[in-house]
Amino acid sequence: MSPEQPADAAGKSLFSLQRRERLMEELRAHGAITVRGIAAKLGVSELTIRRDVNILADEGLVSRVHGGATLPSKLDRSAAAGRLAQHSYSIGMVVPSLDYYWPQVISGARAEAEEQNLRILVRGSAYDAADNRRQVQALLDTQNIDGLIVAPDMTGDQGQELLRWLNALPIPVVLAERRSPIEIPAHRLEWVATDHAFGAGMAVRHLWQEGHRRIGCLTDSSSPTSPHVVRGWQQALAALKIPLEGSVYEDSAKQENGERATHFDHVLELCRNAGTTAMLVHSDTQAVAFVQHCVDKGLKVPGDIAIVGYDDEVAYLAEPAISAVRPPKQYVGKVAVQLMAARLAEGRMRPVHRIELNPELILRESSVGAPQAPATGMVEVPQ
Amino acid sequence: MSPEQPADAAGKSLFSLQRRERLMEELRAHGAITVRGIAAKLGVSELTIRRDVNILADEGLVSRVHGGATLPSKLDRSAAAGRLAQHSYSIGMVVPSLDYYWPQVISGARAEAEEQNLRILVRGSAYDAADNRRQVQALLDTQNIDGLIVAPDMTGDQGQELLRWLNALPIPVVLAERRSPIEIPAHRLEWVATDHAFGAGMAVRHLWQEGHRRIGCLTDSSSPTSPHVVRGWQQALAALKIPLEGSVYEDSAKQENGERATHFDHVLELCRNAGTTAMLVHSDTQAVAFVQHCVDKGLKVPGDIAIVGYDDEVAYLAEPAISAVRPPKQYVGKVAVQLMAARLAEGRMRPVHRIELNPELILRESSVGAPQAPATGMVEVPQ
DNA sequence: TCAGAAACATTCACAGTCGAACATTGAGGC
């Protein structure tokens, strides 16, 4: 044998550290290794491997066994086993907004990260695939990121391409408030998202229980949340046997500020014609403006028209205060970090997790007729 | 066989630590083991197993009994037992089978419960809503249950009624391998389930990559898993632009034992007529029988027909060994317990979680192209 | 209660593995 560095099967020289890395790799791949097998594979003597195993075992990275080593096992009670090396990780987080909705998600993520002893680096981005990618790339380039939590724009070809790119990244990726669509098998992407359809359904059922029989929906198609809200609204109508035909359904996304009042008038006109007495209004900034508009026009809320908002960011500020579906934003961040921490700890043996969280319905004045006992499962919050 | 490391059923060498780990796993899955059974399963002498049991018993991890071992019991007052921290909560677990699929789910749940210091009480039930309810009721009556993990039968009115009842129970309930349907708003029920549709799709895409252009599906509609598998198969066909019309799709549930051969012949006939060269066979007991039948009829697997099974319980036993989609059964149990532990710790402020896990595809001989002869001029090196 | 069967403990033999002591090699500093 050559007197230089030892060689592995491919003929490449290895330093001891690389060798131990290789050893861990084999170990992770097979769950166990034999000293003999690895020695042959790496082209070094068995004694060398044994020494490596001892070193790794001292650090608690493997469990020593007669003839080889296994992944650390609870059954192994040697000195070093027990407390895994607290190698702390850094997680990048890219969110599409730093002033609406996402601050709470970030706050939940930060709290959990502290708990799990992780570092989080947050970057804001635009609602736009190209910028998402730029921000992620910046994190990858400048920081030493071990994992990525991201809420990308998924619309259009660019969005799809972005997803594919994320799926192929060498680090684990968790989507927040986004789901990878079935069409592209982004099989490595995990996600945690609020079940907005459920939230919308909950709002509709609540309005039904309040006696409303015609329930419309005013949505904001510029938000990624919108399709889910609309779907939930439609499903709930179907379940309650309310015909979709004739139910007011409007999109306020394209309205300029100046034209908003005009559009609201148009919506109210539709409601009057269709006999609609309740509206689910997506994005509660919209809801606030809409309630304001109704009050200005002399309509009683909830007397003439009941309103439920969506997101519960500013709904309590309106006069009257608006009932709203509240997504568990803190938990979205928290669970995303939990997913990431578990993934980083357990590696690829862990199956891909995809988590939906249910929002809750916060009842305020805008939808509750006479003060009633809250329906089961729904929370009444004063203020 | 060589006098070196012993072998388990799959022929893989095991170190003593791994063997004990396996032993604990079996123990968690079944609650008890026999020395003889485990020795046969792991391919070692009974003496060795006894020694393992002694070691584990010294650690207090098992209770020794004549003929085998059980999970640590309070009744066992040997030296090592006894100082287990008192269980904070007790969780009831009702599963529809104790010999197929579910033992591994239970094993994962037990392992996690141990970790979280919870007590788990497992009861088997029938695939039948009335019996499910009886078993749950029995747990509620006789034990002091703080939470319930259950895989109920959800078919028919009885199933729906059962779900409603579960939803109204005063303790938290987590469904395992079941989803609450949107129709009944069982908004308190959390669940963890394998994404079987994804698994089926993975199998279809694999077969496509192996060159198959007509891919059929043989399902077992008596299993609650069946609809999801079929849905995944259909979606994957659609994505690959394989027409659903003319694709072989058969249900083997209603076949009596005697008629199974006839039905298989019928399926093969259909395959021949439709030009189908690959089948996804749900429940891999079915797959094993089907492969056996094909081989008996002189068909080459995978040469004439490629097979992928579903569940990966016994697929490796067939000759040739069958590729199979493997649901993360251990993790289903594990995650269910995690959900329950978090719920018990955090109370109702925690949003309802609903988790899907991706299965993995285990490739074996039945679907992977036959090994090809080396190109001319190349020398095949023995060993 | 007792007999027979099954499970268990003990002993021994052996193959394989381990690690201490010492030898060898190569890199880097002077």
Add this chain to the structure above:
DNA sequence: GCCTCAATGTTCGACTGTGAATGTTTCTGA
């Protein structure tokens, strides 16, 4: 060049894990 040091290899006696044989204990059912 020479020295030192760290990494690796070789040898060989000690140790460990396993299984067969054999005797002892425990369980079970009549």
